[in-house]
Amino acid sequence: MMLIALVFSLVTALPSLMRPAAAEAVAESPFDVPGRGATVPFTEIEAEDAATNGELIGPDRVYTRLPSEASGRRAVRLSAAGQYVEFTLTKPANAMSVRYSVPDNAAGTGLTAPVDLRINGTKLKDLSFTSRYGWYYGGYPFGNNPGAGSPHHFYDETRTMFGSTLAAGTKVRVQVASTSISPWFVVDLADFELVPDPIARPSGSLSVEDYGADRTGAADSTAAVQAAVDAGRTQGRVVWIPQGTFKVTNHIIVDNVTLRGAGPWYSVLGGNRVGVYGKYVADGGPSRNVQLRDFAIMGEVTERNDGDQVNAIGGAMSDSVVSNVWMQHNKVGAWMDGPMNNFTITGSRILDQTADGVNFHRGVTNSTVTNTFVRNMGDDGLAMWAETDNNVGNRFTFNTVVVPVLANNIAIYGGRDITVSDNVLTDTVTNGGGLHVGNRYPGVNGPTAVSGTFTLARNTLIRAGNSDYNWNFGVGAIWFNGLNQPISGAAINVTDTDVLDSSYAAIHTIEGSVTGVNFNNVNIDGTGTFALQLQAPGSASFTNVRAQRIGYSGPIYSCLGNGFTINQGSGNSGWYTSTPYCGPWPAPVYGGGGGDPTPTPPGCQVGTGNVAARKPISASGHTQSYVAANANDGDSSSYWESPNNAFPQTLTVDLCGTVNARRVVLKLPPSAAWATRTQTIAVLGSANGTDFSTLAGAAGRTFDPATGNTATITLPGTGARYLRLNFTGNTGWPAGQASEFEVYAS
Incomplete structure (x- = not known):
């Protein structure tokens, strides 16, 4: 039996507008959470909610299966000529992004196949679906050899403009013309957008074309763009990227300069090894007063190599801002190596990276990622890693992080006085949870360990947490790890938070010991297994923590005896037991719970025809x-x-x-x-x-x-x-x- 210290205190309930009602707990979309997450310029329609003559796949949360990486764990499979997904516009749009998957080839280098884009039944153009940037195999750090097994990172997305504005009610169809190249196509969703007109060239700016850059992408423009950036720095003038795709094959080094484009749909820096970097401290950095605005950085990264600097943005930048930048097909969206101070990423999109979306890596202080949309990362969506040099005073706020294929939606490894607030985190796939705080990974110990006050407030986690293929048990939606040294002495305040339909436990501690965590006004609605999964000794306080629809009949897992102290305040319900479960790991049960001894996997129904098709x-x-x-x-x-x-x-x-x-x-x-x-x-x-x-x-x-x-x-x-x-x-x-x-x- 765990030691229970009952602590009663008066708690003032928040207004109902601050706390989602029970009905909202079943929300599947990351865009259905008012006041939280990024404000995005597009309207998303899931393929399973559109008209189709294809086959619905999922829901499924099992790593290495296609539906597990789909948004909402469901998608549509098209496997014959003439099969389609047809979206009906709810708002005017002149552009779309389609998230999809096609199979790999035998060599592991991917295949590329066309599909029809049809508007109200008439073909507009071909879309190109490719597996070039996906399908990794084996164990970490993964590779491109199909023989290694464990395939994952199945999805990619492509964007296109229609050439005109389509009215609400228009039918936009993605249709298979032939299966001669790819035997099947999976469509996950489409994002429809009314892209504004191109931004005009700022008065007095220097254009990269003035220095010989080629907007067609045929010639290598690396030297020309760098020359323009250098001139902009020395002359104190904005450097302009006009409409076009400029081939860049190395880092553009920026310092005390503004680099601006006509908008991320129009101005593109693309190519093998493309990146915009501040100066490292060892090279005289950090760079200062850098503004990167209104363009896209499109890489060509097809593998994961942790020793290779092929990130969209990198180096060190202080007193700098990245705004409205689209990053895709790089290793990491922004990997920032301090020491550096006062750096902000805002209003941006980070898609289809082989590793993290953003990582504030050692010595990054008073820096922020806000109002940014992150999807399909090969590792953590947003991370701070205080390796050797401490991260202090950083903030991740109002972001939406969807489907990190490996690890966590948001992870904080060490640091002092960190804020993670008002984010929406959905669909963790494996080896991580929605929100993680830990003293783990090299260099996170002593002065860089978790300390000060951690504010984890007003976050919504949907289908977060999943199974760890190394541990062979579930990871919680919110979890804490004291591997390198105990988490102690810090105040970690988890407040006004919603954990909805978590894949395994809602709250989880593991390795070392964990103390100083305070849960206040937390709503747990739906778990695959437990409300609390306690695998590390320590203590935590719980006030106004409410739980329902717990997957296992025993709401707490613990084999710690009296090694973990639960301090209960007022307003708790639905999750406490004085006799926690300690035994074999139960299979997760979704959609109601109760510990069914032979649980039905999510979406598992008998069906008709071939009743074995895609069953467990x-x-x-x-x-x-x-x-x-x-x-x-x-x-x-x-x-x-x-x-x-x-x-x-x-x-x-x-x-x-x-x-x-x-x-x-x-x-x-x-x-x-x-x-x-x-x-x-x-x-x-x-x-x-x-x-x-x-x-x-x-x-x-x-x-x-x-x-x-x-x-x-x-x-x-x-x-x-x-x-x-x-x-x-x-x-x-x-x-x-x-x-x-x-x-x-x-």
């Missing part, structure tokens, strides 16, 4: 990247393969409910390279996933390329939720193999 599937083993999920992904060219010379092997699918299965259809890739083979396979069924009985005995099942490499097994129609294939032989390869495991009730 597992195997006794696999080789290389030929994982179980390949066997029911609808793509007959991908396949599961068991380890060699290790029969028997099994492949088991959860049909998400009882099915009176009448037949199983098994497929191998139809390529002629797959010679005829006979696999010895039995089919077993189970109601609970543990106790199986034989539905079809072991027999040779022949797969012949001349007849489609397909084998059908007839079943008696006995009801079962789980079907298992048991492989005991294969005349063509010393392993079990299946490209599609289909199940039909007729």
Whole structure:
């Protein structure tokens, strides 16, 4: 039993406008939270909410599955010519960004395929969908070799202007013309925008074209842009980037200068290794009085190399502002290496990075990221890392951070007097939570450890936290880690915060010890597992902390005995127990909780037709990247393969409910390279996933390329939720193999 210190105090309730009502707890969109998050210039429409003749995929929160990285964990799959997603404009727009995924190629270098963009049924142009900038494999720091398995970072986005303003009510369709290059296209969402006219060239400015820059992007403009920037510094004049795409292949070094464009839809610095950097302290920096405004920095980064400086913005800049800058396809949006002071990023977009969105790295003080939209980071969305030199007085405010593929939406590693407020954080995928404070990573200890006052206020976390593939258990939506040294002596105040539909626990402590955390007016509505997951000793105070729809029947996980002290104030409800759970990690349960012993995964419904399609599937083993999920992904060219010379092997699918299965259809890739083979396979069924009985005995099942490499097994129609294939032989390869495991009730 944990030691409980009851602390009663008078608490003045905030007005109802300051606290979302229970109905708001089911909000799925990051844009449905009044007064919090970035103010964005676009209107977002999710593909699953649009008209389509494609297939809805998800919801799903399992790392390495396509829906897990979709906004809202749902998207639409198009796998035949003529399939489409059609958006109806709710406001006038002249531009759109589409978030999508297409498969990788066998070499891991990506493929590029066109789709039609149609306006009210008439084709306007081709859009180019590519996997060049996505699909990473293996463990950290990841690579481009599909053989390493564990694929992730599936999505990218492309933007286009329509050439005219379309009225509200216009139908904008993304339609597959051909599957000859890509067998499928997944559409996640579209952002529609009324882009203003280009900004006029400031009077008295210097244009980069005056120094030989090429707006067509054909010639390398690095030297020309640098020459213009140097002249602007010495003459005290604004440096102008006109409309066009200027190829830049190295860092542009800025100091005491304003670099401005016609707007991020019009003025683009793009190319391999493009970046705008302040001077490092070791090189005479920090740079000062830098203004970067109204342009885009579009990189060409296709891998993660932590030792390579291929960030959109970097170096050190004091008394400087980045405003309305679009950063995409770099390693990091802005990796700032101090010491530096008074730096601000505002009104910007950071998309599709291979690592962090922003990292204030060592010695960054009194600096801010505000009103900025961040999506699809390969690591933390927004981070501060006080490595060796302390970060002090920094702020992340009014930002929207969506789908960090790895790690956290916002992470603070050490530092003093830090504020994280009024942000919206959604859809964490793996190895992190929505909001994290920790004494971890190199150099975060002693004078750089968490200290002073941390203000974590008015943040909304939606579907935050997820499973850690190293720890093999869940990470909380809000979590604290004292790995390098205990978190102690600081005041960490979590106030006026909403944790909605968290994937695992709402609040989590782990490693070392954690004290000094105060929760006040926190609303927890929906968790996959626990309200509190306590894996580090310490203490915290809780006042007006309310919880409902907890996933597990026991709301607190702790094996610490009396090692963690809960100080209760008034107004708490729905989360406290004097007998916390300590046992095996339960599977998360979404949408109501209660600890179902055989929980149904999110979005798992029986359906019709092939009832095994994209259902939860597992195997006794696999080789290389030929994982179980390949066997029911609808793509007959991908396949599961068991380890060699290790029969028997099994492949088991959860049909998400009882099915009176009448037949199983098994497929191998139809390529002629797959010679005829006979696999010895039995089919077993189970109601609970543990106790199986034989539905079809072991027999040779022949797969012949001349007849489609397909084998059908007839079943008696006995009801079962789980079907298992048991492989005991294969005349063509010393392993079990299946490209599609289909199940039909007729």
